[in-house]
Amino acid sequence: xxxxxxxxxxxxxxxxxxxxxxxxxxxxxxxxxxxxxxxxxxxxxxxxxxxxxxxxxxxxxxxxxxxxxxxxxxxxxxxxxxxxxxxxxxxxxxxxxxxxxxxxxxxxxxxxxxxxxxxxxxxxxxxxxxxxxxxxxxxxxxxxxxxxxxxxxxxxxxxxxxxxxxxxxxxxxxxxxxxxxxxxxxxxxxxxxxxxxxxxxxxxxxxxxxxxxxxxxxxxxxxxxxxxxxxxxxxxxxxxxxxxxxxxxxxxxxxxxxxxxxxxxxxxxxxxxxxxxxxxxxxxxxxxxxxxxxxxxxxxxxxxxxxxxxxxxxxxxxxxxxxxxxxxxxxxxxxxxxxxxxxxxxxxxxxxxxxxxxxxxxxxxxxxxxxxxxxxxxxxxxxxxxxxxxxxxxxxxxxxxxxxxxxxxxxxxxxxxxxxxxxxxxxxxxxxxxxxxxxxxxxxxxxxxxxxxxxxxxxxxxxxxxxxxxxxxxxxxxxxxxxxxxxxxxxxxxxxxxxxxxxxxxxxxxxxxxxxxxxxxxxxxxxxxxxxxxxxxxxxxxxx
Amino acid sequence: xxxxxxxxxxxxxxxxxxxxxxxxxxxxxxxxxxxxxxxxxxxxxxxxxxxxxxxxxxxxxxxxxxxxxxxxxxxxxxxxxxxxxxxxxxxxxxxxxxxxxxxxxxxxxxxxxxxxxxxxxxxxxxxxxxxxxxxxxxxxxxxxxxxxxxxxxxxxxxxxxxxxxxxxxxxxxxxxxxxxxxxxxxxxxxxxxxxxxxxxxxxxxxxxxxxxxxxxxxxxxxx
Numbered sequence: 001x002x003x004x005x006x007x008x009x010x011x012x013x014x015x016x017x018x019x020x021x022x023x024x025x026x027x028x029x030x031x032x033x034x035x036x037x038x039x040x041x042x043x044x045x046x047x048x049x050x051x052x053x054x055x056x057x058x059x060x061x062x063x064x065x066x067x068x069x070x071x072x073x074x075x076x077x078x079x080x081x082x083x084x085x086x087x088x089x090x091x092x093x094x095x096x097x098x099x100x101x102x103x104x105x106x107x108x109x110x111x112x113x114x115x116x117x118x119x120x121x122x123x124x125x126x127x128x129x130x131x132x133x134x135x136x137x138x139x140x141x142x143x144x145x146x147x148x149x150x151x152x153x154x155x156x157x158x159x160x161x162x163x164x165x166x167x168x169x170x171x172x173x174x175x176x177x178x179x180x181x182x183x184x185x186x187x188x189x190x191x192x193x194x195x196x197x198x199x200x201x202x203x204x205x206x207x208x209x210x211x212x213x214x215x216x217x218x219x220x221x222x223x224x225x226x227x228x229x230x231x232x233x234x235x236x237x238x239x240x241x242x243x244x245x246x247x248x249x250x251x252x253x254x255x256x257x258x259x260x261x262x263x264x265x266x267x268x269x270x271x272x273x274x275x276x277x278x279x280x281x282x283x284x285x286x287x288x289x290x291x292x293x294x295x296x297x298x299x300x301x302x303x304x305x306x307x308x309x310x311x312x313x314x315x316x317x318x319x320x321x322x323x324x325x326x327x328x329x330x331x332x333x334x335x336x337x338x339x340x341x342x343x344x345x346x347x348x349x350x351x352x353x354x355x356x357x358x359x360x361x362x363x364x365x366x367x368x369x370x371x372x373x374x375x376x377x378x379x380x381x382x383x384x385x386x387x388x389x390x391x392x393x394x395x396x397x398x399x400x401x402x403x404x405x406x407x408x409x410x411x412x413x414x415x416x417x418x419x420x421x422x423x424x425x426x427x428x429x430x431x432x433x434x435x436x437x438x439x440x441x442x443x444x445x446x447x448x449x450x451x452x453x454x455x456x457x458x459x460x461x462x463x464x465x466x467x468x469x470x471x472x473x474x475x476x477x478x479x480x481x482x483x484x485x486x487x488x489x490x491x492x493x494x495x496x497x498x499x500x501x502x503x504x505x506x507x508x509x510x511x512x513x514x515x516x517x518x519x520x521x522x523x524x525x526x527x528x529x530x531x532x533x534x535x536x537x538x539x540x541x542x543x544x
Numbered sequence: 545x546x547x548x549x550x551x552x553x554x555x556x557x558x559x560x561x562x563x564x565x566x567x568x569x570x571x572x573x574x575x576x577x578x579x580x581x582x583x584x585x586x587x588x589x590x591x592x593x594x595x596x597x598x599x600x601x602x603x604x605x606x607x608x609x610x611x612x613x614x615x616x617x618x619x620x621x622x623x624x625x626x627x628x629x630x631x632x633x634x635x636x637x638x639x640x641x642x643x644x645x646x647x648x649x650x651x652x653x654x655x656x657x658x659x660x661x662x663x664x665x666x667x668x669x670x671x672x673x674x675x676x677x678x679x680x681x682x683x684x685x686x687x688x689x690x691x692x693x694x695x696x697x698x699x700x701x702x703x704x705x706x707x708x709x710x711x712x713x714x715x716x717x718x719x720x721x722x723x724x725x726x727x728x729x730x731x732x733x734x735x736x737x738x739x740x741x742x743x744x745x746x747x748x749x750x751x752x753x754x755x756x757x758x759x760x761x762x763x764x765x766x767x
Contacts, residue, residue: 034601035658037690038609099672099722101683108676129687132608136686140719143658143667155655178554178647207603241572242624243605322625323606426586428597434583476582476597476648 002026003394006172006185008159008214009193011039012131012380013363015138016387017191019098022145024395029185031154031174033209036139040195040207040364041383044131045248045315047113047123048095048384049377050088054109059120061085068378071117071282072343072371073506073516075227075523077540080350084369084378084385091384092124100137102126103312113253113312115376117282121253123377128248128315131380157183158479159194159214160413162359164221165404169359173406173413177477182417184410188401189358189394192218193387196342196364200491201444202437203243204339205234211433213479215345215365216486219493224355225526226347226367228490229498230507232374233446234340235286236299236333240323244338249376251301251316252279254308258286258335260295269293284373284507287337291446298332305329337446341379343370343507344497347525351393352386358399362386367523372506420474420481429472429480432463436491439463444498449511453499460492493526493533500524500535545570545628546590547577549598550639552646559646563590566636574623574636575605575612578650600650607752610689613696614650615639620696620750641696643703654692660708664732666715670724678721678763685718685760687753694747694757700740707740710747710757717760733764 003026007014010032018030051059064085069076092110096102102124103111114121126133145151157174160182164170171186197212198204219225236251237244252258258279259266270278270289290297301309309317309329320326320333346354346361348368353360363383370378443456467488472481501524503517504510522537545566552559566577581587582597589595603609605624612623617637628636644652674682694710695701701709716737720729741761748757
């Protein structure tokens, strides 16, 4: 039966879902504040992992799954990870058919590069702007459906809240900053594809548009979140006065080496500790090792030569030249680990459905495949796959949207938004957002401790209680003002998840609990009920 | 440094100029300056009068999303890719792009770019196939940010006209090259680009992604 599907977010997960859902004959509406070219997906650099179906080497789908599970420290669901990896070769062919421009070898086959934590080289790529090339291909594919009227794309709309009653989602309330009006969009299914919660940490390697508001708001409305404590610090970013910018793992995949100087001598600390593949250990391990080095760490690409740098890492060359004035063909790159990716997000099942009927999630805002640490090349894969799975699941679902009346709820929300404009406060919501980032960075670094986390929770509690009394300046953006409380709530859930996971696993490194514990070989599940947050631990395969 | 900004609350209101003082880190880009001004508890103009916070579009902060396109000292550019060290004099003038409707202050509505591509049905027709000799150019064309800088600088592009500018030509080249069925895209290219381009090539000089529009045109013009 033809379904009416509302997709919120137009990055790779949203586009993949929209194209798949439209091809299956559904009526699709995709909404976002800005066009797909502005989505964080365009910043994904390195590649997409898949065992090629033409492969004659030793690699296998099973090995890809095993690497992914091991990289994630064995808390992701094995069956789901196996499904993801089994679908990967088909996804590469699908993207090829859509016209995505991959790098190719002299025989015309898609070229592969090595990424961290891989037993075999299996990451397809497009220079150092794989995400951008993928967005272009998917946008073109979607345009065809837009032209035929099967897909409607709406811009300028911010997510406000879910239209949820009795554990069922019937659509979403959106907000238009220009008209200062809300708009209720009803649908048989809603797919969240809103990206990670970057803004909880201020400036990360990603886009400032990804702020975690939708996760926080839906959490407040009863949607469960998972594994929030696992925050990936990417080992190699460059420092600029504006932000830290990503140097793709592809640079080490092409042979780049990490080192520091000790009295004029270069110490290749990763290779010394882990051997030949030391520079390509999973990101949690490399970041921790860099963190432990007492000196400035550098990435050396100089020996790769102009050919490889200009042919396969051109964007890295340009980034360093323009933003830090460095010629990577001749100079070493000073690197720092920085917040890059969120393994946690909406808890979804194998069909990418949340605990609320009719509400789905895909891409970085969903938590399912990456466990305690994501392997490079798996985020683009999971975004495309998650979007596809959500579209197919909705198409096959027997779920019928109940005939609920949300008029009173909408009236109440409109009243709250109007009140944002009634005062003359100059107090910027951006100020509280900055305070949140300070608290999160101070207390959720590469290593954490119970004391720090407790302190962070208290600080967030202070702002949660203050936020009720503060009248924010909404003259520029009502969204910025109404997003503060849900972002604070999400921050508290992240800190609490980290506090209650009393062990060290993957990207969660506790100074006070330095060992991995079998008691915590499970996902953390955050719930918000009756005004308070609870965190429990759910073993792989358990029903949620 | 004096930061002079052309401000406008909405399409329905008149624009006005307002100046601010920036005394922060000089080794930053224009995007940082805007963010810095907005983060002050109370934003005041150069005369100490309270001012409304500045609206502008910001995404990646590193020349990958095209959100922050504006006129910087009268030249179309990305705020995140224009550095104070390259600004001549002590005044930084910021205006919204002039060929797109202003939403508020420095934020404009550039949906006309995508609307043009839809109107001309620029997408994959038939199955995709890329000849190895076209790899470099298609890769380059696919990097288009749809930021609108090429349209702003173009002497031939008029808002609402049938000529759709360099970003259209590059998309037409990309989808014509990868498409099995090329005829429709070639026809639309002739209608919306070929005859009206005077080849000033100013589009190429402002393109942040250095897209080779001339090569796209040469490929499309070849019969």
